[in-house]
Amino acid sequence: MITTIIFDLGAVLIDWNPHYLYERIFEREEERHHFLETICTPAWNEEQDGGRTLQDATQVLIAQFPEHEENIRVYYDRWPEMLRGEIPGTVALLKTMKESGNYKIYALTNWSSETFPIALERFEFLSWFDGIVVSGAEKDRKPFASFYQTLLNRYAVNPEEALFIDDNLRNVKAAEELGIHAIHFINSEQLKQQLIEYGIAV
CATH class of the missing domain: 3.40.50.1000 (HAD superfamily/HAD-like)
Known part of the structure; x- marks a missing residue:
């Protein structure tokens, strides 16, 4: 029972889906998918789910991918647009x-x-x-x-x-x-x- x-x-x-935000940022679908599959990945996001701060998470990626800093920062700066x-x-x-x-x-x-x-x-x-x-x-x-x-x-x-x-x-x-x-x-x-x-x- x-x-x-x-x-x-x-x-x-x-x-909730990150694509709802990033489809407004990337003109080409393949670029959007590549970014969310190789940079702001589900595994990276799960670390925040587990307690890592958004600031630390953002800095980790910027250190790895400085050329993508603007789009990395957008993930949490505009997070409500994913809802x-x-x-x-x-x-x-x-x-x-x-x-x-x-x-x-x-x-x-x-x-x-x-x-x-x-x-x-x-x-x-x-x-x-x-x-x-x-x-x-x-x-x-x-x-x-x-x-x-x-x-x-x-x-x-x-x-x-x-x-x-x-x-x-x-x-x-x-x-x-x-x-x-x-x-x-x-x-x-x-x-x-x-x-x-x-x-x-x-």
Whole structure:
């Protein structure tokens, strides 16, 4: 029986993507992809999710790629432009589960503690959660077991009664290794069907 739902945020409930910003900066698509795949990479961004400061992160890259300094600085100077909005279908599912009163609902997110306040201000639905664990604040992140354990311990969650939803298969598998039920998020329609299969009325 599922009593607790744990959501990832980015690409599940919030449409965040660096390409939304950099498509305004690079005229050629191949240049944009090259920049985000070789300079401001997902692996680099994950270090900020794990607690590295935005200033330190920026300086590290500028030292490596001084010729790209202007475009590197833009990443965090114009970071809000990477937020396109909520993902309506998933937010609707969250709302239904919250209003049912049948579940404790938490968020476990890889997110810099310096940029997360922007999301809190912009997305009213973030106030619906019974608790949010932010990687940058904890200086820990998915897929490390210790990060999941922080949420389980803080809110006295039984992993056998918990369901975790994330768009990253790596993070889904890490949750399953801790005995947490998990869904690999593809889109809100697929999520709704799998929630129904778990006996959750949505």
